Amino acid sequence: MLDATPLDTQLAAQADDRLRVLVVGAGMAGLTIAQMLRHDGLHPVLIDRMPRMDHPGYMLALMPLVDQVFIDLGIREQYRAASTPLRRYGFRSHRGRPVREDSLSELLSIYGDYNGIGRGELVEVLTTNGCAVTFDTTVGSLRPVGGGVTRVSFVDHAGTDAGSGEFDLVVGADGLHSRMRELMTLAPPEVVDTGWSGWIAWADAGDEIDLGEELWGDGFFLGTYPVKGRTGVFLGGPIADLEVGPRAFAASVRSRIDSGHPRIEAAIAAVAADPDPYLWHLEDVRTAHWVLPTGILIGDAAAGFLPTAGIGAGMAMESAWMLSRMLRHADRSSLARLLAAWERVERPRVESAQSNSRMLAKLMFRRGRMIAWLRETIMRMLSVRSALGPIVKLVASRPDPDAVAQGAIAARS
Numbered sequence: 001m002l003d004a005t006p007l008d009t010q011l012a013a014q015a016d017d018r019l020r021v022l023v024v025g026a027g028m029a030g031l032t033i034a035q036m037l038r039h040d041g042l043h044p045v046l047i048d049r050m051p052r053m054d055h056p057g058y059m060l061a062l063m064p065l066v067d068q069v070f071i072d073l074g075i076r077e078q079y080r081a082a083s084t085p086l087r088r089y090g091f092r093s094h095r096g097r098p099v100r101e102d103s104l105s106e107l108l109s110i111y112g113d114y115n116g117i118g119r120g121e122l123v124e125v126l127t128t129n130g131c132a133v134t135f136d137t138t139v140g141s142l143r144p145v146g147g148g149v150t151r152v153s154f155v156d157h158a159g160t161d162a163g164s165g166e167f168d169l170v171v172g173a174d175g176l177h178s179r180m181r182e183l184m185t186l187a188p189p190e191v192v193d194t195g196w197s198g199w200i201a202w203a204d205a206g207d208e209i210d211l212g213e214e215l216w217g218d219g220f221f222l223g224t225y226p227v228k229g230r231t232g233v234f235l236g237g238p239i240a241d242l243e244v245g246p247r248a249f250a251a252s253v254r255s256r257i258d259s260g261h262p263r264i265e266a267a268i269a270a271v272a273a274d275p276d277p278y279l280w281h282l283e284d285v286r287t288a289h290w291v292l293p294t295g296i297l298i299g300d301a302a303a304g305f306l307p308t309a310g311i312g313a314g315m316a317m318e319s320a321w322m323l324s325r326m327l328r329h330a331d332r333s334s335l336a337r338l339l340a341a342w343e344r345v346e347r348p349r350v351e352s353a354q355s356n357s358r359m360l361a362k363l364m365f366r367r368g369r370m371i372a373w374l375r376e377t378i379m380r381m382l383s384v385r386s387a388l389g390p391i392v393k394l395v396a397s398r399p400d401p402d403a404v405a406q407g408a409i410a411a412r413s
């Protein structure tokens with residue numbers, strides 16, 4: 001559970017820590033790093049700009065990359081109980097007919113779990129043992145004060161002064177539209193904007209609770225993904241086409257497909273019935289450097305993902321896990337070297353997954369009948385194994401944080 005805690009209480013708790021860490025953003029990356037460091041006896045200060053954590057929620061498929069987070073925190077059973085195994089992936093034609101189905105278990109189960117979970121449920125799991133966070137708080141300014149220390153001033157949502165503190169490490173984990181990125185680096189990030197957006201809605205679980213299914217239409221995209229007890233629906237299209245609103249867009253999609261399949265019908269109906277579904281703009285962002293003079297960027301703040309490969313949260317959590325495990329070996333004198341080693345190992349992995357997502361987006365977010373037909377021809381031959389090849393390689397080759405940290409320390413001496 002997230003425990004709303006005054007900032008002064010968090011600052012006082014970390015006064016004697018060997019590393020004073022500030023984590024900005026209590027999302028997937030921020031919660032992972034804060035909880036991992038707390039498990040190791042530190043008291044990182046965790047803040048979030050939201051007044052409370054009432055995110056509308058969406059579905060996440062988590063690659064086996066994240067399993068070690070739950071194992072290290074002793075909460076793997078809680079994770080399994082709150083999620084559902086994703087065993088199959090189905091692909092439908094632009095008219096809604098089934099084209100192919102692949103086994104995800106065959107591809108991924110040797111590496112660990114591949115499960116669907118709601119974002120809210122994942123927050124609950126990660127905070128099973130309690131999690132202090134100061135809400136309605138963000139960073140107003142950052143100033144290096146020498147010796148690797150950064151002075152941070154905090155503000156609330158109205159920009160009113162909320163205190164200050166000094167930290168050995170400031171972690172910008174504030175998501176895709178990161179303000180920390182603007183404060184830490186002047187260089188504009190590289191952005192891929194697909195020009196598409198989509199709504200998220202929830203449908204009943206239905207009968208096929210282990211099947212993730214996608215329909216790449218001509219000018220629309222419909223995905224259905226199981227989480228525990230329900231199905232997450234994503235219905236997207238070119239931004240201009242969505243201006244009619246979810247109900248009318250859902251009706252237009254319905255008229256463009258032949259399917260009478262209950263799952264497809266339920267998904268379209270769920271979007272049409274939701275008076276205010278969560279709208280997600282499909283763009284990503286890539287920052288050239290993660291380790292910066294006043295702190296580091298991690299998760300979507302460093303490399304934000306398109307949804308196409310379902311790996312953004314997985315990579316954010318892996319990066320946070322890797323960093324927190326490496327920090328077991330760090331003191332103030334070795335911190336800079338360890339951070340550089342972390343970026344050297346982790347950034348190419350994340351960028352490789354991001355490139356895979358970008359490649360799939362080029363196939364998915366395109367309009368035109370001819371393109372739809374060509375895509376289906378390709379998809380008949382292209383297995384999930386080939387489409388996600390680079391990501392499966394990453395899953396199979398997770399780095400060893402202790403070895404990377406020890407290598408970085410040995411290189412100094």
Ligand SMILES: Cc1cc2nc3c(=O)[nH]c(=O)nc-3n(C[C@H](O)[C@H](O)[C@H](O)COP(=O)(O)OP(=O)(O)OC[C@H]3O[C@@H](n4cnc5c(N)ncnc54)[C@H](O)[C@@H]3O)c2cc1C
Nearest residue numbers: 025027028029049061138174175299300310311312313314
């Ligand atoms: C609809 C949808 C479906 C997705 N599906 C998948 C999937 O199937 N698999 C997968 O692996 N990934 C998926 N993703 C991507 C995944 O959600 C993100 O990659 C992941 O959440 C990134 O984690 P993060 O901690 O970097 O950012 P976030 O989880 O976005 O967390 C950022 C946190 O920072 C806070 N914050 C923002 N600004 C500030 C500020 N200025 N000061 C303080 N706090 C701030 C926010 O309130 C939030 O709590 C999906 C994303 C969406 C939107």
